Amino acid sequence: MTLRLIHDVDTAQDDAFALLIGMRHPNSNVEAVTVNYGNVNFDQMVENTLYTIEVAGFGGKIPVYEGCRLPLIAPFDDSSYVHGVDGFGGANFPKAKQRPESENAVAALIRLINENPGEFTIIAQAPLTNLACAVAADRSIAGKVKDLFIMGGTNNAVGNVTAAAEANFWHDPEAAKIVLNAGFPVTLVTWDLTMTQGRFNEAQLRQIDALDTPQSRFFTKANRASVEYVKKTHGVEGSTHPDSIAAAIAVEPAIVKKATDYYVDIETHGSIAQGYMLVDAVRRSGHEPNARVVEEIDQELFFQTMLKVLS
Amino acid sequence: MTLRLIHDVDTAQDDAFALLIGMRHPNSNVEAVTVNYGNVNFDQMVENTLYTIEVAGFGGKIPVYEGCRLPLIAPFDDSSYVHGVDGFGGANFPKAKQRPESENAVAALIRLINENPGEFTIIAQAPLTNLACAVAADRSIAGKVKDLFIMGGTNNAVGNVTAAAEANFWHDPEAAKIVLNAGFPVTLVTWDLTMTQGRFNEAQLRQIDALDTPQSRFFTKANRASVEYVKKTHGVEGSTHPDSIAAAIAVEPAIVKKATDYYVDIETHGSIAQGYMLVDAVRRSGHEPNARVVEEIDQELFFQTMLKVLS
Amino acid sequence: MTLRLIHDVDTAQDDAFALLIGMRHPNSNVEAVTVNYGNVNFDQMVENTLYTIEVAGFGGKIPVYEGCRLPLIAPFDDSSYVHGVDGFGGANFPKAKQRPESENAVAALIRLINENPGEFTIIAQAPLTNLACAVAADRSIAGKVKDLFIMGGTNNAVGNVTAAAEANFWHDPEAAKIVLNAGFPVTLVTWDLTMTQGRFNEAQLRQIDALDTPQSRFFTKANRASVEYVKKTHGVEGSTHPDSIAAAIAVEPAIVKKATDYYVDIETHGSIAQGYMLVDAVRRSGHEPNARVVEEIDQELFFQTMLKVLS
Amino acid sequence: MTLRLIHDVDTAQDDAFALLIGMRHPNSNVEAVTVNYGNVNFDQMVENTLYTIEVAGFGGKIPVYEGCRLPLIAPFDDSSYVHGVDGFGGANFPKAKQRPESENAVAALIRLINENPGEFTIIAQAPLTNLACAVAADRSIAGKVKDLFIMGGTNNAVGNVTAAAEANFWHDPEAAKIVLNAGFPVTLVTWDLTMTQGRFNEAQLRQIDALDTPQSRFFTKANRASVEYVKKTHGVEGSTHPDSIAAAIAVEPAIVKKATDYYVDIETHGSIAQGYMLVDAVRRSGHEPNARVVEEIDQELFFQTMLKVLS
Ligand SMILES: [Ca+2]
Ligand SMILES: [Ca+2]
Numbered sequence A, B, C, D: 001m002t003l004r005l006i007h008d009v010d011t012a013q014d015d016a017f018a019l020l021i022g023m024r025h026p027n028s029n030v031e032a033v034t035v036n037y038g039n040v041n042f043d044q045m046v047e048n049t050l051y052t053i054e055v056a057g058f059g060g061k062i063p064v065y066e067g068c069r070l071p072l073i074a075p076f077d078d079s080s081y082v083h084g085v086d087g088f089g090g091a092n093f094p095k096a097k098q099r100p101e102s103e104n105a106v107a108a109l110i111r112l113i114n115e116n117p118g119e120f121t122i123i124a125q126a127p128l129t130n131l132a133c134a135v136a137a138d139r140s141i142a143g144k145v146k147d148l149f150i151m152g153g154t155n156n157a158v159g160n161v162t163a164a165a166e167a168n169f170w171h172d173p174e175a176a177k178i179v180l181n182a183g184f185p186v187t188l189v190t191w192d193l194t195m196t197q198g199r200f201n202e203a204q205l206r207q208i209d210a211l212d213t214p215q216s217r218f219f220t221k222a223n224r225a226s227v228e229y230v231k232k233t234h235g236v237e238g239s240t241h242p243d244s245i246a247a248a249i250a251v252e253p254a255i256v257k258k259a260t261d262y263y264v265d266i267e268t269h270g271s272i273a274q275g276y277m278l279v280d281a282v283r284r285s286g287h288e289p290n291a292r293v294v295e296e297i298d299q300e301l302f303f304q305t306m307l308k309v310l311s
């Protein structure tokens, strides 16, 4: 049975690759993409999304909805310093023909999920503001989603924006808290999993480049700035693929080798731990688990999944 | 020029009277009503809203949209203890013929305001969750609203749910913070203004009763529980009409005798002051005013406005 | 029976006058003064304290202990902008002969109260850090103090440092919370009481000046900057005497015309209401009263009390 | 040069062993012990401390001062569930002859450090309330301490009381924040270091038992409840020795194989991360390091150090 996907994105490099997985993997179709603020300038991310759809050969076939341009409450600066001004490392891709829909992303999420109860799998690759607004407006959608894969947070490990917090949840802690506590069937891909198991090394990046397809050429070009940033900032070789893991485990569940159900929650009142995700690994909170946290992946199968969609 | 109104409500007694003002005052038409959780059971409030529309003679003519059933983050219990289980003091009114729309209230707010930029005046009579979701999803609507009248908060005075906070803002501090900082043209009617200048005394209530119209009979019946609660809890005679003031000053601006522009903001991290509204009367915050706070009203004109719509 | 007083001070103008009341009123003796950071430079405040003791004729007879130079956690800037760099409006008084003790103020408070259980009345005229450290170190002292008069907070009214908070509690909210919840027999003199009932008008200031005693000359000189600041900032004539009220009602209880027992607490987690004092006038907290809040004073008797100690 | 030690303790099992290290290791003398609330009933911990001193052969020679019986602000329940009611697993040891001093622990810390500037090394094995009060009362003592070894917090790893927080810092986050930011020369032994490298396995515990000295018999008896608790709760064999590591690295610095300077701070406003220690391993805070965090120890040398003091 083919997965019906909605991607919620802030399209810079890895968001685009996650979209490629959703669009081009045989197990899934992407039926809508909702854009949330995040990595770079909002309008640029809309263009990046439309261009990625075009590269994948789906131009004009997958509606793109524009959503939240700011966090609920937190102040906001985008992360262009990580991804280059255009989110694709200055690749300067051409403008796609497809234009975004006029319906708001939050309204679209509410409508689509209600019209197709139990059908959609959502890949949440950005701060969770679109999803938070949607589920706050209509609490029933949490129970009408088949699966919600979220890239965000850390599992009792060091963060990236601060030692306490990962970027997606740090940008909008209130939204993350709303979504994680709303009753969605959540699977979490955390930042530390990405750092330890979600990287492609240089040999793998060369293997991708050698495919020499439109998709692989797009990958190589778009990925360049990220490789440099990760090397400089985190001192590691290769590139990190947090969003792609989230998409890949949705379409290829065997990638997950270990996942544990935990109670998770987000710090929204923090002075220094704002956006911190508590993963109750010590079972002291008294709360039942509300998320499945991926703790180990089959890295080779993940890479093969990427190769497949880029071929 | 006739005002085009949207009421955002949690319909118990005074919400209904505010709706009557909007619907029946010659200066205004109500074009939509959005329902937010608040005073009593959500579905009951939808019924209360539909019934109020019917009583006013507009049954089937004003669409009612169902919105947020819970605050963004705060835990929630309704305020049935104030308003009786049905929000009308157990009046047991019949069920209206009109049914709510299928479109979600948040989606409707985004759509209506975008389709009619600069046109709508909104009367916000409930916790601000619907409006917060709408403006978070589409930041542009703040600049496309003609006026936003909000009942909520206190102006450096004691609250009602706690000493620090008034009910509407206490129920969803995050939503209140979002809305007050979104750039809407806000006019605030605070709880302390209601307590000092927004009450009808027993003579006035008898005068209303003596009108003996369908609307006045509805008023008297629906108002009963509130009179008793206010007497018992706040030790004051008569009934309080916070939402009605907000509606009345929208349709009859001369009711406002004094209003001051202040910077206002909401405490969302409080341990004991959660939901507190800061009204920067000492001008120490360094922020420009973002709200017009009503500080004195013409009580007689307010009462005459109510009499007019009940006649 | 003569009151045995300890003053906890941050000696600028009004602190000095409060000390004069304690030292020179026939109902009281001052046995110790503990200095806390606050109004101006710490060492200057120690000098101000010593000089005030000398002016009052008690040089060498009342030990002065140096305590906390910073709040527990909050960052700190002193309030020289209110009081002039020296806290006495640049009066440039000579240096007193008496020097401070070597024992720390917190250690001294613990020792003195334990050695004299049930004996001391404390007049707390500064941020509450000294007292907080003392009672945290030895919880038993709360029950060994006869009375604790505190100048701080607001009673459901606008503050001075921010709209939410009064200076003494704003400087160290954690300390204020510790002290108010420690079980001391607390009487509170709030900022709003000071503003409405604790000012001397210009005629009264002239009457003080006309006394022409060393104390009245000191008063006039030291008070000058405060008069100008209050006029400029709060737009009111005369000078405000928060600390003096606290001292005056200790030595002359008839000054209090109305006081009510309330549960009070301090906001220590606030984003905008940091240092706010909740005064539970609506009795919604479920907590028993822990402070007597002065709500009305006999202004003439207060002035006469000041005249007496300056004569 | 012999280290001059002050231990700040909440004496249950491992606190006692840490005291044994301080007292009996040839590199150190213990000159004072200050008792802070924590593991079990306060008076019991005073007795445990006095008994431990007696067992070590120092009865009557090391003054014991009683300090804080409650956290600054946080509510408090002791941890008897971990350590047995008496903190020694119900060992029912006899009462020591030595009695505590009358001087308060906070006053004693201020006095001792000021009288011996640059001399004392402090081993902080309990919630940091005593030290926080002392340094808040006299900020200068932070610069007059030779070294401050603290057991507390986690280094980007899961906690014990909650997933976010370790017990000592969770009990009094405000105190921990005060001490870590006061300018002391801090070395931190974190909970995760204890769990991974600070345990004695069953063979080691048998080796200790086989020493058959008064100290080893005391160790075995007092340690019993802890072994059982750790097995049940954390699912690990052997016993954990957080406080002993802190004492051991003070007297035997070679035990530290890796330590890194980080900026650390404590969450005091948290809704779910209260007491969390941020260890800025990603260097994103912009703050200079304020603590040396031990990241790897020589486990065999640690064990040999314990064997030595028990022999
Ligand atoms: Ca992303
Ligand atoms: Ca209402």
Ligand SMILES: [Ca+2]
Residues within 6 Å of the ligand: C009, C010, C011, C012, C014, C015, C038, C125, C126, C243
């Ligand atoms: Ca003062």
Ligand SMILES: [Ca+2]
Residues within 6 Å of the ligand: D009, D010, D011, D012, D014, D015, D038, D125, D126, D243
């Ligand atoms: Ca300990």
